Amino acid sequence: MRGIDFVVKRVLFAIATVFVAITLNFVLFRAIPGDAIQALRCQHCTVQFKNALRKELGLDKSKWTQYRLYVQGLAHGDMGKSLRSQNPVTHELWPAIKNTIPMVALGYVFSIILGTITGVIAAWRRGTIVDRGSVGTALAFYSMPPQWLGLMIVLFLASAVGLPTSGIKDPSLGILGEPSLWTVVIDRLRHMVLPSLSIGLVLYGEYTLVVRSAMLETLGEDYVLTARAKGLSSWATVWKHAFRNALLPIVTLVAISLGFIIGGFITIEYVFSYPGIGLAIVEAIDQRDYPILQGAFLLLALAVIFFNLVADLLYFKLDPRVTT
Amino acid sequence: MRAPLLDVSDLHVWFDLGGRGEVHAVRGIDFSVDEGERFGLVGESGCGKTTAILALMGLLPPNASVAGQVLLAGENVLARGEDSAAPHRWSEIAMVFQGAMNAFNPVRTIGEQIVEPMELHDVAEGRVAVLRARELLEVVGIPADRAARYPHEFSGGMRQRAAIAMALACNPKILLADEPTTALDVMVQAQILELLTALANDFGLALVLVTHDLPVVAQVCERAAVMYAGVIAELGPVDELYHDPRHPYTRLLFAATPDLYGDDEVVSIPGAPPRLDREPIGCPFAPRCDRAFAPCPTVTPRMLEVGTHHLAACHLNERVVEAVS
Amino acid sequence: MTIVEAASAPEAPASVRAGVFRHVLGQPQAIVGLAVVSVFALVALLEPVLISGDPKEKVAAVFQAPSSAHLLGTDGGGADMLKLLAAGAQISLLVGFAAAVVSALIGGSFGLLAGFFGGKTDIVLMRITDYVLVIPDVPLMVVAAALFGRSITNIILIIGIIYWTTTARLIRAQVKSVRERVYVRRARALGAGNWRLIGKHVLPQVAPLLIANTVLLVAYAIFAEMFITFLGLGDPSLISWGRLIENAFTDDAVLNNAWWAIVPPGVCVMLVVLGSTLLGQAMEDTLNPRLRVGHLSVRRFRIRPVPRTEP
Numbered sequence: 001m002r003g004i005d006f007v008v009k010r011v012l013f014a015i016a017t018v019f020v021a022i023t024l025n026f027v028l029f030r031a032i033p034g035d036a037i038q039a040l041r042c043q044h045c046t047v048q049f050k051n052a053l054r055k056e057l058g059l060d061k062s063k064w065t066q067y068r069l070y071v072q073g074l075a076h077g078d079m080g081k082s083l084r085s086q087n088p089v090t091h092e093l094w095p096a097i098k099n100t101i102p103m104v105a106l107g108y109v110f111s112i113i114l115g116t117i118t119g120v121i122a123a124w125r126r127g128t129i130v131d132r133g134s135v136g137t138a139l140a141f142y143s144m145p146p147q148w149l150g151l152m153i154v155l156f157l158a159s160a161v162g163l164p165t166s167g168i169k170d171p172s173l174g175i176l177g178e179p180s181l182w183t184v185v186i187d188r189l190r191h192m193v194l195p196s197l198s199i200g201l202v203l204y205g206e207y208t209l210v211v212r213s214a215m216l217e218t219l220g221e222d223y224v225l226t227a228r229a230k231g232l233s234s235w236a237t238v239w240k241h242a243f244r245n246a247l248l249p250i251v252t253l254v255a256i257s258l259g260f261i262i263g264g265f266i267t268i269e270y271v272f273s274y275p276g277i278g279l280a281i282v283e284a285i286d287q288r289d290y291p292i293l294q295g296a297f298l299l300l301a302l303a304v305i306f307f308n309l310v311a312d313l314l315y316f317k318l319d320p321r322v323t324t
Numbered sequence: 325m326r327a328p329l330l331d332v333s334d335l336h337v338w339f340d341l342g343g344r345g346e347v348h349a350v351r352g353i354d355f356s357v358d359e360g361e362r363f364g365l366v367g368e369s370g371c372g373k374t375t376a377i378l379a380l381m382g383l384l385p386p387n388a389s390v391a392g393q394v395l396l397a398g399e400n401v402l403a404r405g406e407d408s409a410a411p412h413r414w415s416e417i418a419m420v421f422q423g424a425m426n427a428f429n430p431v432r433t434i435g436e437q438i439v440e441p442m443e444l445h446d447v448a449e450g451r452v453a454v455l456r457a458r459e460l461l462e463v464v465g466i467p468a469d470r471a472a473r474y475p476h477e478f479s480g481g482m483r484q485r486a487a488i489a490m491a492l493a494c495n496p497k498i499l500l501a502d503e504p505t506t507a508l509d510v511m512v513q514a515q516i517l518e519l520l521t522a523l524a525n526d527f528g529l530a531l532v533l534v535t536h537d538l539p540v541v542a543q544v545c546e547r548a549a550v551m552y553a554g555v556i557a558e559l560g561p562v563d564e565l566y567h568d569p570r571h572p573y574t575r576l577l578f579a580a581t582p583d584l585y586g587d588d589e590v591v592s593i594p595g596a597p598p599r600l601d602r603e604p605i606g607c608p609f610a611p612r613c614d615r616a617f618a619p620c621p622t623v624t625p626r627m628l629e630v631g632t633h634h635l636a637a638c639h640l641n642e643r644v645v646e647a648v649s
Numbered sequence: 650m651t652i653v654e655a656a657s658a659p660e661a662p663a664s665v666r667a668g669v670f671r672h673v674l675g676q677p678q679a680i681v682g683l684a685v686v687s688v689f690a691l692v693a694l695l696e697p698v699l700i701s702g703d704p705k706e707k708v709a710a711v712f713q714a715p716s717s718a719h720l721l722g723t724d725g726g727g728a729d730m731l732k733l734l735a736a737g738a739q740i741s742l743l744v745g746f747a748a749a750v751v752s753a754l755i756g757g758s759f760g761l762l763a764g765f766f767g768g769k770t771d772i773v774l775m776r777i778t779d780y781v782l783v784i785p786d787v788p789l790m791v792v793a794a795a796l797f798g799r800s801i802t803n804i805i806l807i808i809g810i811i812y813w814t815t816t817a818r819l820i821r822a823q824v825k826s827v828r829e830r831v832y833v834r835r836a837r838a839l840g841a842g843n844w845r846l847i848g849k850h851v852l853p854q855v856a857p858l859l860i861a862n863t864v865l866l867v868a869y870a871i872f873a874e875m876f877i878t879f880l881g882l883g884d885p886s887l888i889s890w891g892r893l894i895e896n897a898f899t900d901d902a903v904l905n906n907a908w909w910a911i912v913p914p915g916v917c918v919m920l921v922v923l924g925s926t927l928l929g930q931a932m933e934d935t936l937n938p939r940l941r942v943g944h945l946s947v948r949r950f951r952i953r954p955v956p957r958t959e960p
Contacts, residue, residue, distance in 0.1 A: 013779075016780075017779075017780055020780050139923055139926065139927070140919070140923065142922075142926070143868070143918075143919045143920075143922035143923040143926065144915065144918075144919050145872060145875050145876075145891075145894070145915055145918050145919070147875070147876075147879050147894060147895075147898070148894055148911070148914070148915030148918070148919075149915075151894070151897070151898065151903065151911050151915075152911070152912070152915070154903055155903055155906075155908055155911060263872070263873075263876050266876075266880075267876060267879055267880075270879070270880070271898065282880055285880055285881070285882065286881065
């Protein structure tokens with residue numbers, strides 16, 4: 001089978017990177033000057049409580065032991081306990097993950113579709129006003145800070161379209177009895193729209209630029225001239241030859257941009273008070289709840305590594321020239 | 325006498341350089357090619373030969389403008405620009421590009437790309453088209469089962485052949501080949517040239533072979549035109565060009581080719597071709613010509629008949645003509 | 650090169666520096682970008698002269714709308730927005746440029762060493778780059794900022810350390826190609842030592858690209874600073890545009906409908922990022938030109954009448 005060694009190599013690399021991420025995670029959080037527990041701020045955190053917590057979390061042991069325990073814990077799916085709430089980190093983060101994933105996915109898909117379409121059209125109509133307009137708009141959105149874009153949407157758009165701007169649940173839901181599944185779903189979606197839109201707009205600009213650039217690159221290739229010489233229409237050439245090749249760098253971008261979006265969705269969840277991982281991170285920062293931060297960071301790192309792996313494998317499948 | 329298959333009159337091509345003016349790359353050339361004839365277009369790089377044949381198919385970029393007439397089987401291909409050129413593509417006139425290695429889309433198989441124009445021009449479709457593609461590959465010397473392979477799996481020479489097969493897909497009447505043997509090693513070159521000659525003979529295909537490489541022209545072509553700085557310097561049967569050149573450039577060009585078996589010194593032509601963003605005065609070759617005399621720098625030479633179907637644009641021939649008449 | 654390509658290609662500059670300048674400035678977007686960034690830089694530099702007093706000082710009622718006294722109104726603490734913006738320019742731009750320079754230095758060094766020495770050095774350095782590249786930048790920044798403190802120097806360093814990877818790759822590729830050029834090989838054959846080669850031959854060729862990349866990095870750095878500040882991890886004593894937006898958010902500017910507290914800082918960031926992106930891209934395009942003719946276009950070649958020649 002073609003390139004099974006390629007697949008194996010990439011997977012091994014991904015696993016190695018996971019270990020680096022875990023170790024980095026550990027090192028960073030243990031490198032806090034002073035003590036994590038020391039910095040903890042909460043109501044019931046007396047000195048005795050803190051000491052007991054220290055013992056319980058094994059922070060009185062050597063660094064090596066702590067590392068070993070940490071990795072062992074991870075292998076069992078245990079990411080420690082929230083310093084603030086004493087609940088397992090996984091417990092705290094799981095609902096947050098469930099909220100974030102659909103919201104980000106929606107925004108992501110939106111940006112990919114919008115970006116690709118505008119990019120292709122801009123490349124096809126290179127030099128015309130359509131091209132300049134697309135690129136200009138893309139650059140403008142690309143230059144907007146995500147939190148600012150979110151605030152602008154809240155300020156100017158939200159009331160106009162009647163969509164909620166915070167949370168994920170309408171507090172009035174369920175007052176008059178158990179709401180139907182349909183109502184719940186609609187409610188969730190309504191709360192998702194604006195944050196997703198913000199994410200989509202933040203991301204799409206880069207897609208437009210990259211897609212346009214990739215298309216222009218392929219449109220300059222000899223095989224495009226050959227296609228034109230063979231009598232293919234512009235549209236057929238763009239679709240059957242140019243786009244298929246331009247897809248390669250686009251796929252890479254899709255994977256890599258997950259890393260970029262993380263900054264975006266954290267601030268957007270904050271702006272919209274959307275109870276996902278982003279908001280959890282912000283709150284954990286505020287409360288110095290390091291296990292939560294550690295857990296969230298690890299999860300995000302894993303997601304990025306996974307996406308990059310998928311991109312590598314996809315690229316491999318799409319490009320018959322790749323053998324190593 | 326039958327009308328020629330391809331009749332080019334007064335073809336001009338300009339390229340607009342944006343703020344920096346215009347390049348007049350092809351400056352009024354005339355030539356014709358009969359059915360089944362093998363015609364060569366020779367010259368140094370930059371003389372305009374590639375642009376000229378791209379113009380025959382209307383494959384010019386948006387910053388180009390064109391003037392003149394290109395009659396293909398009686399129809400003027402350039403009458404309405406892209407619209408009048410496009411319908412003839414591949415079905416009547418096809419091309420093998422310079423560096424055919426890159427003429428193939430790397431993510432699709434060779435077979436698919438040969439089938440594509442067949443289905444587009446309703447020559448064949450589906451299974452029939454696939455079979456025909458495989459046949460064509462055999463004709464050019466590639467095993468038919470290679471049709472399912474990707475371009476990067478072929479060597480340079482094989483890709484060149486595959487490009488030829490692809491060009492033949494819709495039974496064109498005339499095949500344009502731009503430097504078909506550059507970047508191939510000598511053994512493969514010879515094979516490709518034999519192939520082209522054989523195809524022209526077997527299929528009754530007219531061939532326009534563009535090259536800077538004189539031995540190639542000598543081997544394959546019956547007639548040739550020598551281009552210099554966008555104009556045709558001399559045009560005639562290859563034999564006569566070789567044995568009785570009537571333009572100093574032709575003579576020097578043939579002399580500049582190293583002779584493997586002879587003891588002749590290698591003669592090179594000093595100097596460089598003129599810039600094409602200015603209109604030249606007089607004969608464009610005058611600055612480098614070893615026989616230039618009074619009229620050359622100021623008066624543009626006209627194309628004169630110097631033999632049967634043999635034309636040259638050089639003032640030296642005027643004296644001969646005058647002396648004769 | 651076919652005549653089609655040759656005819657459509659820009660002229661290769663005789664000397665890299667002079668040619669680059671001319672060509673970059675010839676592009677309208679570069680000029681716009683440069684102009685925008687310069688204006689803000691100027692404001693940032695002249696701020697102590699232009700603005701008197703402490704920008705954070707309360708001068709009027711909270712969230713007052715723009716008026717002739719306060720052109721951009723007041724923020725949630727009653728301070729004049731215009732003054733705050735000018736002060737913010739200083740910090741935002743400082744962090745942006747400084748962090749970009751740090752990134753460029755680290756990335757440039759990695760790329761230079763990896764590209765020039767090749768072999769084991771290359772493999773090791775690039776492995777490190779690969780691993781760093783995959784770690785998501787933002788959580789790392791957040792954590793580092795939370796852990797190591799909130800001074801401006803720390804922030805600059807943190808941003809700089811995160812963003813060097815793409816620069817490293819870019820410079821490495823460039824160095825590899827420069828290394829193979831004739832004059833470098835000649836110098837080597839004449840006995841020039843490695844460092845001399847790097848200093849005299851490789852570096853001058855690579856520097857323009859590095860500068861172009863740094864300009865582009867400014868945009869990332871400004872975003873990163875905004876992000877850190879927005880989460881409350883910025884230097885509390887300093888005003889930056891990011892801080893202004895954060896303040897607006899925490900002071901419930903939205904509820905007060907105080908758009909003047911929200912819109913201007915974002916617009917400023919947007920303009921600077923846009924400007925540096927345009928400039929940086931124009932520079933990169935010049936230095937890594939794509940001499941491509943597009944074979945597909947809506948516009949087509951034109952027909953012209955045959956020119957008349959003298960008899």
